[in-house]
Amino acid sequence: MVETVRVLRIARRSAVKARTQAMNQIRGLLVAAPAAMLREQLAGLDRAALIRALVRLRPGDDLSRPLAANRASPSRPQSSPEPPPTPTSQ
Numbered sequence: 707m708v709e710t711v712r713v714l715r716i717a718r719r720s721a722v723k724a725r726t727q728a729m730n731q732i733r734g735l736l737v738a739a740p741a742a743m744l745r746e747q748l749a750g751l752d753r754a755a756l757i758r759a760l761v762r763l764r765p766g767d768d769l770s771r772p773l774a775a776n777r778a779s780p781s782r783p784q785s786s787p788e789p790p791p792t793p794t795s796q
Contacts, residue, residue: 729753732760 739745748759 732756 736745736748748756751759
């Protein structure tokens with residue numbers, strides 16, 4: 707019984723820490739966001755209201771599916787740059 711309570715407390719502590727880190731990251735991204743209008747709209751919201759507002763900003767596709775996430779990601783060049791020539795010894 708004691709071990710079960712200990713495990714539950716550790717899991718809760720870990721979940722609280724992860725939530726705090728996620729909110730710190732979100733707030734940090736908002737500070738550095740390029741659109742001042744977006745920052746103004748989201749400034750001063752409490753945690754629950756901020757999350758609801760950010761959910762409404764998500765793209766339409768479900769990005770948990772690999773194909774949709776790949777399509778939504780910025781395009782990358784298909785070919786890699788050529789490696790520099792190797793020096794020839796004489």
